[in-house]
Amino acid sequence: MSNTERQRQFRERNPGYYQRLHAKRKAQVQALCEQLLRDKAIAEIMTPAMPLCLPAPEQVTQPWVEQLLRNVESRDRQPVSV
Secondary structure (H helix, E strand, O other): OOHHHHHHHHHHHOOOHHHHHHHHHHHHHHHHHHHHHHHHHHHHHHOOOOOOOOOOOOOOOOHHHHHHHHHHHHHHHOOOOO
8 A cells, every 4th residue: 555545535425624724723823822922011011111312401509509518518517515
């Protein structure tokens, strides 16, 4: 018996075998694809947005703020009489 004849007899004994086999594989692949898409969507939602990488602004203080800070610092340094 040749291989071709053996395969023909198998198909006659098992009608719809290959259709069920391919449908099962297709369903597994489809389920995997859906799971991957869900995981990707969840990852995109959970990932925080990338912050802008801009240089920090220079610290510009007003002269009166600097004077106030100096006064507070000098007051803290003076000895307190008890």
